[in-house]
Amino acid sequence: MLSEKSKPLIEATAPVIVERLPEIAPKFYQSMFEAHPELLDGVFSRANQKSGAQPLTLAGSVIAFAQHLLTHPDSYPDELLSRVAHKHTSLGIVEPQYQIVHDHLLGAIAADLGDALTPEIGEAWDEVYWLMAEALLKLERGLYASQANDVIFAPFRLAERTETGGGTVVFTFEPADDTPMTPAIAGQYVSVKVRMSDGIEQPRQFTLIPGQEGTRRIAVKKDMDGEVTPVLHELPVGTELPISNPYGDVVLTDSEAPLVFLSAGIGVTPMVSFLDNLATEGSTREVRAIRVDPTDADAPLLSEQQEAVAKLSNGSLERWTTKSLEGDHTGRPDFAELNVSPDSHVYLCGRLGFMQDARSALVAAGVPGQNIRYEIFGPDLWMLHDDAARVQAA
Structure with a gap:
């Protein structure tokens, strides 16, 4: 006080x-x-x-x-x-x-x-x-x-890399030593440190996506103007990198409220983790996944998301494609017209402007602000709650 x-x-x-x-x-x-x-x-x-x-x-x-x-x-x-x-x-x-x-x-x-x-x-x-x-x-x-070990970063070896849509590569890492691994909660992320050409290590956070037990799996979209992701995309199998324990508080709430997962592009990563977790638990909650991509070719982890939704007894996937006719809808959704029920718990991930527009429209449509959660990687200049938002807008 x-x-x-x-x-x-x-x-x-x-x-x-x-x-x-x-x-x-x-x-x-x-x-x-x-x-x-x-x-x-x-x-x-x-x-x-x-x-x-x-x-x-x-x-x-x-x-x-x-x-x-x-x-x-x-x-x-x-x-x-x-x-x-x-x-x-x-x-x-x-x-x-x-x-x-x-x-x-x-x-x-x-x-x-x-x-x-x-x-x-x-x-x-x-x-x-x-x-x-x-x-x-x-x-x-x-x-x-709360971690299973007392180290900040443990060494992991790149075991597999596969291409997915939208200039994104999926990396699967296996432990390179015997450091105990903390099980991740769906929606959490890890920090990965990558050494630059000048010898300096740079950390970045990536959501953990579903993978085999004992591995860490992430999906990385290449930022052509970025410093780290272009280096990551060139790493050969066998490379060792320091990876943190899992952290992050944007996780599923202990509730039976309807769920809405609204994502754009690489923002689908936490949604895939949520859906896989719900499917594994045999959840009967009403789950509505909505994703926006330019085209199918630009849609990372599309097949994984579709497979997870198909396992849910009360799940659906709505796709919007802005540059093709491949989705269920063409263009960008009018968030106010999505008919999201006010009692839903909504999760957002995508570019900042996308999430700002979605949250504003959903709040205006009657969804309480406290029921809308979001994930931003990198500096969070938004901070959704009203007091913080006013500070940043001042």
Whole structure:
């Protein structure tokens, strides 16, 4: 809980810091990486630094946390904290790194605001940061302790690679040592570290898709402008890579509510995992999968999704193709006209604009926002819940 002393100071300065965030965030990261260049080797994504997305995400999450404390003084933004904690543990973030971030983030705020940042205001933001840090550290200790091993990354060997639609390759990895494997929950992801030509390792997160027990299986779409996926696509069978334990909190809820899985392109990966899990359990829930692709040739994991849906007693698959007549429908769906029942639990995955449009239309059509869950890989500049969304839009 934020102290009464700090509350009015945060209330008065949060709008100013939100407005200045695009200038503060890059200074924060520049300062931190100059002092700790090792953080760019296996922890932070260089591509996200270049785009400016990562600096805004980390700094913005602290502001979002602060605004939640102002509007909901008796609670924390649990979903925001959970999302960050799972990402942190997939990357192996440890407690001493919180002090590093603190020093450079608060330093960047002080440098940007100058004399306007009085010692009292600085102390108030220091309180906010450590409230958030302690909440995250508690979650992260629990996540680390829940694993079947005490390593952050274990070595895995590429055992098989197969082509699927949309410029996507499916990789199957087998353990390269005897590190115990934590069973994954459908919808979870792993971090994979790939060594670049300059020797620096870069991490990326990929949803785990169904595979044989004792393996890790992912589907990777090639980003022609990306740094990591083009390298991954060229890896020969037998290559060893460090892979994290499974993390991620966008998983199926313990409910019998109808399910709607709405995806576009490579966003189908968590949906395939959900469907396979439901089929394996013999679920009788009403399950409606809706996917959007340009053409059949651009539809990754299409056959796997079709096979999983066919095993469900109450499942259906609706396909939209935007550049061909191969789907059940042509073009892009009008999300408001999908007739999604208000009691449904909806899962979204795809490009950010696709998910924003879908969520807005579904909420307008009567689906409660808390029933709509989403997955974003890379910096999450959206943060669906309203308080966080307002911070990012400010």
